[in-house]
Amino acid sequence: MNTQEKWMKEAIKQAKKAYEKDEVPIGCVIVKDNKIIARGYNKREMLQQSYAHAEMIAIQKACKKLNTWRLEECDLYVTLEPCPMCAGAIIQSRIRNVYYGASDFKGGSVKTCIQLFDIKQYNHHPSYVSGICEQECAQLLKTFFKNKRNKNKS
Amino acid sequence: MNTQEKWMKEAIKQAKKAYEKDEVPIGCVIVKDNKIIARGYNKREMLQQSYAHAEMIAIQKACKKLNTWRLEECDLYVTLEPCPMCAGAIIQSRIRNVYYGASDFKGGSVKTCIQLFDIKQYNHHPSYVSGICEQECAQLLKTFFKNKRNKNKS
Numbered sequence: 001m002n003t004q005e006k007w008m009k010e011a012i013k014q015a016k017k018a019y020e021k022d023e024v025p026i027g028c029v030i031v032k033d034n035k036i037i038a039r040g041y042n043k044r045e046m047l048q049q050s051y052a053h054a055e056m057i058a059i060q061k062a063c064k065k066l067n068t069w070r071l072e073e074c075d076l077y078v079t080l081e082p083c084p085m086c087a088g089a090i091i092q093s094r095i096r097n098v099y100y101g102a103s104d105f106k107g108g109s110v111k112t113c114i115q116l117f118d119i120k121q122y123n124h125h126p127s128y129v130s131g132i133c134e135q136e137c138a139q140l141l142k143t144f145f146k147n148k149r150n151k152n153k154s
Numbered sequence: 155m156n157t158q159e160k161w162m163k164e165a166i167k168q169a170k171k172a173y174e175k176d177e178v179p180i181g182c183v184i185v186k187d188n189k190i191i192a193r194g195y196n197k198r199e200m201l202q203q204s205y206a207h208a209e210m211i212a213i214q215k216a217c218k219k220l221n222t223w224r225l226e227e228c229d230l231y232v233t234l235e236p237c238p239m240c241a242g243a244i245i246q247s248r249i250r251n252v253y254y255g256a257s258d259f260k261g262g263s264v265k266t267c268i269q270l271f272d273i274k275q276y277n278h279h280p281s282y283v284s285g286i287c288e289q290e291c292a293q294l295l296k297t298f299f300k301n302k303r304n305k306n307k308s
Contacts, residue, residue: 049218050247064203071204084239085238105275114268114270116238121267
């Protein structure tokens, strides 16, 4: 297991916490100097807050921990490709590198629907790697939605 | 003064609060059923939080007030064209209409740098109107940055 997979496994642990709470299972960790400084998982239904995606929660915690809105030496690991809000928050935070697991064909805004990190006018352009532990990240989401559909049928 | 200008004047009041606190002067209000249900102004430096844009703060307050992440019958007024994070949060919140004042040539993601509300794959496409009280919104920002530069010189 390489370093990227090691941290993604930690993000997957967060996604599983969301799953247990009946939230769409997406998890995130932020790493600085080879340590996790913030964790987050999707809490949209629990909090009834549209912002409460895994990445947003982790970014808020990281800013609080470092007492700065600039997360320049931080790397973010998330199980699903970020949506436009989260990709935008990553740009606003000046996060250095983004590693994600599964692609999101309906909202992914790093590579799939649009490439927000490549827009020239923006003042920060994070690097990114897709497909880290992709199968495991995607399977968690598939199982979640399959169970949801079965529950709705019964 | 038409209705759009009436609500934008309220957003400008919020922007002025940011100005008084030495924050980049951007303000926002969210309107439902012809009433303001949430107000917000930029607090990025004060809170040292990258998410703390005027729109994000107003959206959080509106979700809390209505106890739902779905702001489907809400309209958002903001003095500056939303950045990708805020435009993304508007999409995530299912906000109906967006009215903004000044254009943002470095980060505006509704019309200027990119048109996030028009991306087909996303599941919501807010309507928008630009240029409401544009001069007043832009002037506030110009004065703020001019004073900042003068302070730095002295």
